[in-house]
Each structure stands twice: as structure tokens, then as C-alpha cells.
Amino acid sequence: MSRQSDQGFILSIDGPVIGIKGLKYQKIGDLVKIGHSKLTGEIIKITDNRSIATCYEYTEGLHVGEPVLNTTEPLSMELGPGLLNNIYDGIQRTLPLLREKYGDFIGIEQEAYALDRKKSWIFEPKVKEGTKVTPGDIIGTVQETNTINHKIMVPMGVYGTLTTIVRPSKYSIEDTIYTIKNGKIEQKFGLFQKWPIRNIRPYRQRIYPTEPLITGMRVIDVLFPVAKGGVVAVPGGFGTGKTVIQHNLAKWADADIIVYVGCGERGNEMADVLEQFPNLIDPHTNLPVMERTVLIANTSNMPVSAREASIFSGLTIAEYYRDMGYDVALLADSTTRWAEALREISGRLEEMPAEGGYPAYLSTRLASFYERAGLVHPLGFPDRVGSITVVGAVSPPSGDFSEPVTKTTRRFVKAFWALDAKLAYSRHYPSISWTDSYSLYSEHLEEWWNKLGKGWGKSRIDISEILARSDELQNIVQLVGKENLPVEQQLILFVAELIKNVYLIQNAFDPIDRYSSPQKSLKLINLILDYYSRSLDVVSREIPLFEVENLGIVTEISRARLSIKNKDVDQFEGLQKKLEREITGLIERYESS
Amino acid sequence: MKITYSNIQGIEGPLVFLRHQHNVMNGEIVHIIDPNGIARTGRVLEISENVTVIEVFQGTAGLDTDRTQLTFSDEVFQISISRDMLGRTFDGQGRPKILKNADSFPELLPEVVRPICGTPINPYSRSYPTDVIHTGISVIDGLTTLVRGQKLPIFTGQGLSHNKLAAQIVKQAKVREENFVVVFVGIGILQDDAMYFEQRFKESGNWQNVISFLNIASDPTIERILIPRIALTVAEYFAFDLDMHVLVIMTDITNYCEALRELSSAKGEIPSRKGFPGYMYSDLASLYERAGKIKGREGSITQIPIITMPNDDITHPIPDLTGFITEGQIVLSRELYKRNVYPPIDILSSLSRLMKEGVGEGKTREDHSEIASQLYSLYAQSLEIKELESIIGEESLTSLDKRILNFGKSFEQYFMNQKFDEERDVITTLDLAWDLVSTVPKRNILRISPEILDKYYIEDARIKEKLWGR
Ligand SMILES: Nc1ncnc2c1ncn2[C@@H]1O[C@H](COP(=O)(O)OP(=O)(O)OP(=O)(O)O)[C@@H](O)[C@H]1O
Numbered sequence A: 001m002s003r004q005s006d007q008g009f010i011l012s013i014d015g016p017v018i019g020i021k022g023l024k025y026q027k028i029g030d031l032v033k034i035g036h037s038k039l040t041g042e043i044i045k046i047t048d049n050r051s052i053a054t055c056y057e058y059t060e061g062l063h064v065g066e067p068v069l070n071t072t073e074p075l076s077m078e079l080g081p082g083l084l085n086n087i088y089d090g091i092q093r094t095l096p097l098l099r100e101k102y103g104d105f106i107g108i109e110q111e112a113y114a115l116d117r118k119k120s121w122i123f124e125p126k127v128k129e130g131t132k133v134t135p136g137d138i139i140g141t142v143q144e145t146n147t148i149n150h151k152i153m154v155p156m157g158v159y160g161t162l163t164t165i166v167r168p169s170k171y172s173i174e175d176t177i178y179t180i181k182n183g184k185i186e187q188k189f190g191l192f193q194k195w196p197i198r199n200i201r202p203y204r205q206r207i208y209p210t211e212p213l214i215t216g217m218r219v220i221d222v223l224f225p226v227a228k229g230g231v232v233a234v235p236g237g238f239g240t241g242k243t244v245i246q247h248n249l250a251k252w253a254d255a256d257i258i259v260y261v262g263c264g265e266r267g268n269e270m271a272d273v274l275e276q277f278p279n280l281i282d283p284h285t286n287l288p289v290m291e292r293t294v295l296i297a298n299t300s301n302m303p304v305s306a307r308e309a310s311i312f313s314g315l316t317i318a319e320y321y322r323d324m325g326y327d328v329a330l331l332a333d334s335t336t337r338w339a340e341a342l343r344e345i346s347g348r349l350e351e352m353p354a355e356g357g358y359p360a361y362l363s364t365r366l367a368s369f370y371e372r373a374g375l376v377h378p379l380g381f382p383d384r385v386g387s388i389t390v391v392g393a394v395s396p397p398s399g400d401f402s403e404p405v406t407k408t409t410r411r412f413v414k415a416f417w418a419l420d421a422k423l424a425y426s427r428h429y430p431s432i433s434w435t436d437s438y439s440l441y442s443e444h445l446e447e448w449w450n451k452l453g454k455g456w457g458k459s460r461i462d463i464s465e466i467l468a469r470s471d472e473l474q475n476i477v478q479l480v481g482k483e484n485l486p487v488e489q490q491l492i493l494f495v496a497e498l499i500k501n502v503y504l505i506q507n508a509f510d511p512i513d514r515y516s517s518p519q520k521s522l523k524l525i526n527l528i529l530d531y532y533s534r535s536l537d538v539v540s541r542e543i544p545l546f547e548v549e550n551l552g553i554v555t556e557i558s559r560a561r562l563s564i565k566n567k568d569v570d571q572f573e574g575l576q577k578k579l580e581r582e583i584t585g586l587i588e589r590y591e592s593s
Numbered sequence B: 001m002k003i004t005y006s007n008i009q010g011i012e013g014p015l016v017f018l019r020h021q022h023n024v025m026n027g028e029i030v031h032i033i034d035p036n037g038i039a040r041t042g043r044v045l046e047i048s049e050n051v052t053v054i055e056v057f058q059g060t061a062g063l064d065t066d067r068t069q070l071t072f073s074d075e076v077f078q079i080s081i082s083r084d085m086l087g088r089t090f091d092g093q094g095r096p097k098i099l100k101n102a103d104s105f106p107e108l109l110p111e112v113v114r115p116i117c118g119t120p121i122n123p124y125s126r127s128y129p130t131d132v133i134h135t136g137i138s139v140i141d142g143l144t145t146l147v148r149g150q151k152l153p154i155f156t157g158q159g160l161s162h163n164k165l166a167a168q169i170v171k172q173a174k175v176r177e178e179n180f181v182v183v184f185v186g187i188g189i190l191q192d193d194a195m196y197f198e199q200r201f202k203e204s205g206n207w208q209n210v211i212s213f214l215n216i217a218s219d220p221t222i223e224r225i226l227i228p229r230i231a232l233t234v235a236e237y238f239a240f241d242l243d244m245h246v247l248v249i250m251t252d253i254t255n256y257c258e259a260l261r262e263l264s265s266a267k268g269e270i271p272s273r274k275g276f277p278g279y280m281y282s283d284l285a286s287l288y289e290r291a292g293k294i295k296g297r298e299g300s301i302t303q304i305p306i307i308t309m310p311n312d313d314i315t316h317p318i319p320d321l322t323g324f325i326t327e328g329q330i331v332l333s334r335e336l337y338k339r340n341v342y343p344p345i346d347i348l349s350s351l352s353r354l355m356k357e358g359v360g361e362g363k364t365r366e367d368h369s370e371i372a373s374q375l376y377s378l379y380a381q382s383l384e385i386k387e388l389e390s391i392i393g394e395e396s397l398t399s400l401d402k403r404i405l406n407f408g409k410s411f412e413q414y415f416m417n418q419k420f421d422e423e424r425d426v427i428t429t430l431d432l433a434w435d436l437v438s439t440v441p442k443r444n445i446l447r448i449s450p451e452i453l454d455k456y457y458i459e460d461a462r463i464k465e466k467l468w469g470r
């Protein structure tokens, strides 16, 4: 980039869309500095001899005629130690630093490095001078947080011989750590690298996911599971629980790294995360969950162009940790706001709109987002496996799933957690509909669950059948009343209600219920299903239904989600015994009389 | 140097198109002299290669292309703010309204001058709102708790009792503290509604703490886009510079959105749903997100926007987009209104997202969120059973169904229903909830954890009689 400076001037201003004249070397994706106040923008279109840029900051106060400087570099992320436990805006400005430098409001002319320049890290070299290295090779490590050992990797595109590498000691982000020589050229490298957000980071090989991402939400883990490396959409109207699900995943899912992208949503939701996470303990590592988390907050009132970028910023960070061999979950709330940002920019460019006013390239862009999920062998030595699981919230207008973003998203995801406003209205949370949701991962995950205990695969099928039967029967009840159904059918209705109210429902804010370990989920459902089959036997002996409904065990089953702690799953043995005892007692009582 | 033009190229709707020769600024204020010599104000909306698009706040009626003069001010829209604004009323451009007794007011001495668009609060600077505002209204305090720093709109229909409810909230919300300010923003409302609020504020003795901004139905449409921004800029000064608790009532956001639509269509933009612009979500967010609390500062901005749902349709883009931005919603129901339930709040579709941190032990009472969830669940069931009953008749209901049905009736009658001057503290509200829930057999109470249930559930059968005897 040893070009002379490339400068032009502002020709037109339409919200975030800036027309520029006079640039000579512009490429699509180049970052530009707009106006005297040097607002950051990105070139998105070039026609005749003018360029169009979207500006990542507010443009009120900008004059036409002001200068525009082309940096000729694409928007890139700084990747290195210091990402975790941090919060950025959509273009990776560190929000705590912005606050420290400029106060509580984000205005123009504010800049803040992504990675702390002053902080020092203890670097441990892992390879010796003289080693031949290729992209992705781990040449050393830094303990970034208590949980995460940060791998320092040879940047993409760099080959050669390691000529120098520093001794174990403290280094700052900008110190030279190692040098690599290739032919006559010797390059210096530090603890961090850069990567353009719109490019996929290359990897060696993709593999099919077979391990579940354990979420601690029963309805997900048991009925609609997602694999590590999978893609899920969570569509739902306002207030149906998308954000609570995303927060729950960020808190309890068994990923190594969480990248949470608040894309065009509420500022208070980010404040909520920032206040809660440092005090929450990850059940898998016993360390604060914040230590594995990177937050990207581009709230609804922040500029739309930066909102559009924020999703790709998040993905780039996710890919970087995946390349170290970690399981990353990228949680995007909400992809609809991102699509709307695309729509707004496209509208201002006067592009031909397709369905719903969205640009015709909506589906390619959505694909370019979901495609970056997956389970892979990253490049470099030693061989390792890392994954990105993407969970995208979708906010369909009026909760109507036939709108373009939801419809298009469906084509790219393999699991679909459809939120049902009716369930949400009666405060049945998570309001994941058992009729409209699906997961194509389940069959590949069965093996994993079978190692844990018996019956995951069968329980899923049984639950689905009971729920489906009950939904059918409800229609008949509407005609004849419950009392007039055959007793086996009344039992199905009763058990279905039980499953909904004491199993599928889960209170995200209850200290016990909020995370249900796989063991607890499995034991509880097995108990309920066992209760069902034993009750079926009871009623077939012409013992009235109310007898099984009124058994003491029913109350205990009902309370189990709130009263039995994950570490006390052994208590289910006791409940199982009690169930058997009460049923036998009941049968004896009737048969002896 | 100020540059004056008198060669307008075109006029459409509220917009003037001007061929410019100098470096126009985005958002620049333009002073306009119409052919009759009367001054108007406009603002630069868009600058294309040679043409500048200017919105005229007072509308374009009477403007022509050759005698109208436009002078560029080289400034963006700003508002002067002062403590003396308390107890006074301002127009859609933030100027003191000329009232009959206007001369009795002193001139305002501006303490600060601020651009009205505001800048986003750094998400890292926000402090999560947790202080409950006790409104004394059972449905709100019990089920959709209002919190300081929250944005909680009222979704209503034409002719429902939203004004009364908003006035009752202001009256009862313990607003008489020193540091409490009400900012009232009337957007395209009827003069009558404006007067209704003024009277209620005066009756409750709050008038000296109220700052009103009024754009009534006959005032210029474009000002409706400015007025909430002006008001919020003032609110931010009182909240974040002067450490006061500011409650902003904005009515009616539907009029605001219609003004936005008018402007967008005049600009020839591609419309999204129902003709509203595709950026309406972001635009509304730029208002609603100005609510909140900031770390290390005492004050807060709480917003209660009022939205009339066209045809009572909650899926209409205005309530729909609002619901996606605000922290919950209070939805009024025509059906309840007709049955004379006041406040006619449809609890199932209403929600307060900030409730979870605002209630519970040490704040209201430990059982609060669980009993609330249980009330929702039972009430939802009771409505389903009511529907069933209308098809298959009461005889075919199970005895449990009948109990729940009864619960639903008493819930509406004793819990939801309340008088305009009736104030219930939160403990009374919660106790009432337990009275009602205890009419349903204990083993059917599934949303409440065993300890809480054992502690609060009223086993005594007499309680049921007590309640029915009310
Ligand atoms: N699992 C849960 N347990 C308890 N409460 C829940 C749960 N899920 C959702 N809620 C309640 O529902 C409210 C709304 O949920 P949430 O904010 O996640 O909705 P959303 O779908 O993200 O809405 P929007 O699209 O408007 O952002 C929460 O504030 C909370 O009160």
C-alpha cells in the first residue's frame, strides 16, 4: 500500500450514504475517512468516476465538499489477546475505552483501539527457532483469562522458517514476538493479527457435527437439539423470548467461547449482560462466564451501517477462536435488524427492491453469514478441531413466519426453534412450539446421548407422540367435553399437560430451574414416561383415572424441576421407588376389594 | 457567511428542492421568507449532486419558486434549555407557547443549547434499571411492573381509557418528590386531550414539575417529527445534567409515524409495510432508546409512549415495531373496556421486561415473580375454559375447570378492576393475588416453587368464602 494518498471530496449525503468524487484507487470494501471529522465509512459501490460509501457514524453536520481520504484497506478485526471479557461496537471500537475517553454518549470523532496497547501478556513459546511454519501453526500461547488459553497462530498466507522467537516473558500487543523468513524476505510478527471481516477464514476440512451443544434447556436438549457446529434460527414476534434464550445460551451452553452480537437491539439488554455475567459461574468450568465472552453491541439507535458490519465482525472473532481449536457459539440478536440495515442502505442506493423491499441479494448475504458456521479442522500444526455454532434470532414483523427474512433463513438452518406468541402470553417459557419447531441434528446426536444413559432417542419420540395425540384430542374435547372421552385418552391429555407444565416450561430466572443438566433432563422425562405407562396399566384394570391423577408422586414430579438440584439427581431414584410403591399400592387396594 | 437563494426548483408535499451552489451541510437549518414576507424554518434532509432537499416545518402551502427566499444558517437544529421551563408549555419547535397569560412568565435564560437529535448512550455506560415505580395500580405493579429508566408504552384503541390511565400513573407514581419532572409531549393530539392532561396535572399538584410540548392536530405535520426529539433533549438535560427523575409521556406515536410516512413518500422513498418507511424501526429506536439510566448519575428517563393501534390491530407496523424496541407494553382491550373493567388492561399480551430485576426479595416481596407467573397461567386457562364452556356448556366442565373459571371471574372483578382514585400498595396487591390463587387446589399450582407455595398458599377454606363474600 505504498501508494500516494488517495483523496476525494463529498458530493452528496443521504443519511449514511455518501457520494464521493475524485478518488483514484478505490476498491469495493475500502475504508474511507469522511470529512474533516474523519468519520469512518466503507466503499460499497463504484460507478463512472464516483464512489458510494456507507458511513458508520452519524452524518448530521457534514458538508458537501469536505475531503474524503481512502485508506485503501478493508474493514478488519484486530485478533489477539484481550478480546475476551470485552465489549465492542459493530466496528470493534472498545466501548469501555470510548467511555473513558469521551464520556457516556457516543458522538462523532471518537476512536478507541480494539486491543489494549498498554496491557502486557505472558507469552509461552511452543516451537523452536529454525522450524518451518505454515499458516495456522501454533507458535506459542498466552493465558488470556482463567479459562482460555489463547493460541498465537501464524497468520494466514505466511510460510517460511521461524528465525527468531522471544523467551517466555511479559509482552505487550505491539511487541515483536517472532520473525519468519521466506526466501530473502523476513517479516516480524506480534501477538495479534488482522483479518478483513467479509472474508471467510480458511480451514483445512469440514466435518459433520455429531456432538450436541448442551444448553441446559430441556425443550432444546431433548426435543430440538443443536450440534456443536450447527446452525439454528429462533424466530418469534416481540416479547416471545428470543433474547432470554440467547442470554441463556450465553450463560449456560457448554461452548468454550461465546461471541454475543447485539445487533440493532436494546441498550439495556447489553447492560443486563454486563452486570450479570461477571457474577455468573459457568457450571462446566466453575469460572465467571464473562471470561469466555466477547460482546458486540451495536444497539438499535447506533448507526445502521455499523449494524450491518457487526454480524461479520462477530463471525471473524468467532472464526479466530475456532482456529485455536475451541467450540464457539455465535449468538446473533437479531438477524432481522441486520437484514433491515441492508434494506435501508439498498433503498438509499435506489436499488431495485425484491420482496418486502429487501434487496435481491438478501439470500446470498444471509448464506454468507450462516455458511461460516461449522465443525472444522483448522489450518496449521498441531491438528485440532474447532467449531462455530450459530444461533440467529429472527424478528418477523407481526410474528408472521412467511415474511422474507424468516423464509430465506429457513433454507440455511438445520434447526428451527419457532416461538409461539400464545405460549408466551400464558407465560409458558421458553415458548418454543412443539409443533412448528424441528431439528435435523437429532439422529446424529443419539450416540452421544446413549453414552449418558438410556432412552434419549426413545423418550423424544414418546414425548412427541403424546403431545401430538393430545393436540388432536383437544379438538374432540372442544366438541364433546373431556369427561366423555375414553379413559386412556383422558390419561394422554393429563400426561401431555404434565409434560408441558412441569417439563417443557423452564424458568430462566429460577436459580435451580434455569440450567437443567443432561442427566436431570433425562431422568425427569424418564420418570414422567414411566408414570404414563404404569398409569395406562392401572386404568386398563378399570381403576378410575382420578386415582392416578391424585397420587402423591404427581405433586413431586411437578415440583422436581424447581426442587431437585443438578447435583442431586440421585433423588430421582427415590421418586422412581415412590412411583412404583404408590402404583402397586393402588392396584392392590382395588384388586383386594 | 450566510448564503441566500431564491431559485427553488420544485416543491412537493412538505419538501422544497433547491439547486445549490455552495457546500450545504447535512441537517442544516434554513430560514425561509415566503412571498408574503412571513418567516418559516426548514432543515436539509438530503443533498444529492446538485439538489438539496429541505423539509419545511410549517409546510409549503403558499411557497412559490421565485419569490421565496432561503437562507442557509450553517447550524443544525438546536434547542435552548433552562430550568425555567418547568411549569410551562412549548410548541413544536420548542418555543414558548403564546398563552393568554403569557406575559406573566419571565424570559427564558438558556442554560445550555443542544442539538435535538441526541447521541446514543454508550451501552457500556448504561446502568440496568431496577428501581420500581409504584403506581398503586394492581395490574401494573403486580404483573407489568414499571421501572425507573424503562420505556413502557401503552397500546390502545380509539376512545379507550389510555389518557385516564396515564394520568393516574402520573398522579400516583409518587411524583411529588423534589427531583421529579414530567415531560408531556402532545403529538398531533386534540386540544381536548391536551386540556385533559393539563387539568389532571394541576389537580394532582404536579403542574410546577411539568414541561409540556404541544403540537395539536391543526399544527404543522412536520413539527411532529421534531417535537419528541426536542422534548427528549430537554428530558436528557434534566435527567443526566441535573440528576432528576424524568417521566416522559408521549402521545400519540401513531401521529408521529404518520408524519414520518408523509415525509418519506414526499421524498419518493420505497415504502415498506403499509406505506411506512423501511427505516421506521431505527427511527423509532432513536426516540425510545433515549430512555434509561447511566452509571454514576442519579437521574433517569422513563418513557410512557401512547400508541393508538389503527383498528385495534396489534400487528399494525406502529405497535409492532414499537413492541420490538420497548421494554414491554401495556395493552388495552376494547372488550374489557366495554365490560367496564378499569383499567382495561389485557394482561396476557401485556409485559414488562424489566420486571424480573425490579421485584423479589428486598425489593417488593420474594413471591412476586412466581405468583405473577401463576396468575398469568391461571387466567390464560380460565379464558380457554370460558371458550370451551360457550361450546359444550357448563355441565360438561370438570370440577377443576369450574374452579379455574371462577378464578378468572374474580380475578377480573377484584384484581384487575380498580378505581381512578384507588391506590393499592404492592403488598396489598400480592396478598390479593394469593387470596385468588388459593381458590384453586394447591396441587394444580405448578408455577410456584414448593417453599413459596407452602408459605403463602392459604389452606383455610374460609378464605374462599371471604373472597366470594366481598
Ligand atoms: N425462559 C424464560 N423464563 C422466564 N421468563 C421468560 C423466559 N423467556 C422469556 N421470558 C420473559 O419474556 C420477556 C420477553 O422476552 P425477550 O426479551 O427474550 O423477548 P424477545 O423475543 O427477545 O422480544 P424482542 O423481539 O422484542 O426483543 C422477558 O423479559 C421475560 O420476562
Ligand SMILES: [Mg+2]
Pocket (backbone or CB within 6 Å): A242, A243, A244, A265, A333
Ligand atoms: Mg429480544
